[in-house]
Amino acid sequence: MTGLRPPAAADLPTAVDPDRERRRRARLRRRRVGVGALVTLLLAAAVYLPVTLLGPLAPAAADVASYAAPAQPGAELAFPGYGATGVMALGFDESLTTSGDDRARPIASISKVVTALVVLDAEPLAGGDGPGVTLDAADVALYDTYRDVGGKVAPMTLGQTLTERQMIEVSLIESANNYADALARWAFGSPQAYVTAAADWLAENGLDSTTIVEPTGMSPSNTSTATDLVALGALALADPDVSAIVGTASTTVPGIGEIDNSNELLGLDGVRGIKTGTLDEAGACLLFAADYTVADQTVTVVGVMLGGVDHDSLDVDVQRLLSSVTGKFQTVTLTTAGDAHASYRLPWGAGAEAVAARTASLLVWGDQAVTASVETDEVGPEPAGTEVGAVHFTVGDERVDVPLVLDAPIAEPGAWWRLTHPGDVL
Numbered sequence: 001m002t003g004l005r006p007p008a009a010a011d012l013p014t015a016v017d018p019d020r021e022r023r024r025r026a027r028l029r030r031r032r033v034g035v036g037a038l039v040t041l042l043l044a045a046a047v048y049l050p051v052t053l054l055g056p057l058a059p060a061a062a063d064v065a066s067y068a069a070p071a072q073p074g075a076e077l078a079f080p081g082y083g084a085t086g087v088m089a090l091g092f093d094e095s096l097t098t099s100g101d102d103r104a105r106p107i108a109s110i111s112k113v114v115t116a117l118v119v120l121d122a123e124p125l126a127g128g129d130g131p132g133v134t135l136d137a138a139d140v141a142l143y144d145t146y147r148d149v150g151g152k153v154a155p156m157t158l159g160q161t162l163t164e165r166q167m168i169e170v171s172l173i174e175s176a177n178n179y180a181d182a183l184a185r186w187a188f189g190s191p192q193a194y195v196t197a198a199a200d201w202l203a204e205n206g207l208d209s210t211t212i213v214e215p216t217g218m219s220p221s222n223t224s225t226a227t228d229l230v231a232l233g234a235l236a237l238a239d240p241d242v243s244a245i246v247g248t249a250s251t252t253v254p255g256i257g258e259i260d261n262s263n264e265l266l267g268l269d270g271v272r273g274i275k276t277g278t279l280d281e282a283g284a285c286l287l288f289a290a291d292y293t294v295a296d297q298t299v300t301v302v303g304v305m306l307g308g309v310d311h312d313s314l315d316v317d318v319q320r321l322l323s324s325v326t327g328k329f330q331t332v333t334l335t336t337a338g339d340a341h342a343s344y345r346l347p348w349g350a351g352a353e354a355v356a357a358r359t360a361s362l363l364v365w366g367d368q369a370v371t372a373s374v375e376t377d378e379v380g381p382e383p384a385g386t387e388v389g390a391v392h393f394t395v396g397d398e399r400v401d402v403p404l405v406l407d408a409p410i411a412e413p414g415a416w417w418r419l420t421h422p423g424d425v426l
Helices: 018-054 108-122 137-147 164-172 177-188 191-204 226-238 240-246 311-326 415-420
Strands: 084-089 097-100 132-134 161-163 250-253 257-260 271-279 283-294 297-308 329-335 340-345 351-356 360-365 370-376 387-395 398-406
Touching (some): 084 226, 097 226, 108 164, 108 226, 108 271, 108 283, 161 164, 164 240, 164 250, 177 191, 226 240, 226 271, 226 297, 240 271, 271 311, 297 311, 329 370, 329 387, 340 398, 360 398
Antiparallel strands (some): 084 097, 084 297, 132 161, 340 351, 387 398
């Protein structure tokens, strides 16, 4: 046969070495596993590194510091050894302090303060002087009625007309019994109608230990306690018309002339009123008020002293009591700006104090318990000055809130700490 050539050796199939093939395939598998592992590692690193380096950190809570209440030195009030006395600083309800007996005692002309307030409740001045009051024969007869029993009186003329304000002025400043009685009759029509109105007014104002049977105080059956009278003094000062009248040293009233306040202490040592009283059964009495400046704050003190021997000695005792009252006030510094009330310590070692953002103080009466509670937020890295909570002070019925801020920055942790503490990040 022609044209046929035997196959070359290179064209003939070669025999495969099984061992060599297995080794080749194993190398390929190892390469694929290595590449897969590398890819997995790279993918894991691509996720882990940003999360640990950039992820938010778990916030940390603060450790609250214990609070030591400031010491408050005490002071004793100089009460007299007779009768009944009460005193209170307005706006400081816990300051009400009494001495002597707590029975209802005759209050003499302090009764006229009740008369004025009850009349004004029924017939307010409404920012002016009120309506005119024309004196009739029954009014004029009151002059002799009270003069004959030793009561203080002021001249009256039939047909004389005074304003309501002037009638109250003569009743409170001059302490004229005939004018107080005439005022009550004008407002209510009769003495008994006034007594009923006074009883209703006393009940409405919580003066349950006070009894009024007539408008002047000439009757020893007009009685009250020191506690009630201090409250009455506060009510008198709260009425702008009565407050102004009892603080008037002298004034001129048509048909009467100049009248002078019977309160000898008026204008001394801050005294601004309120009403004297004198009766055999009551002794010398004084319902008083005085203004003082304590720690740049005006404080009004209201008090009463009943059962004195005479007004000269009573006035000395009132002045001594008022002097001791100012010593009962204390300015308590609750916290100073920068005082630490809590602290933060973060897991990576950074930290800061939660400090008072401002100084806080409070004017208190006597020895008042001071307590404090602290509220804080959980924090992470923050700049200095960040508000992180507040400290709440309680003093009696008063509450003072002071913000807490960081005294220093809380720095971010370093990259190595983040990488080695994934549990605090992830």
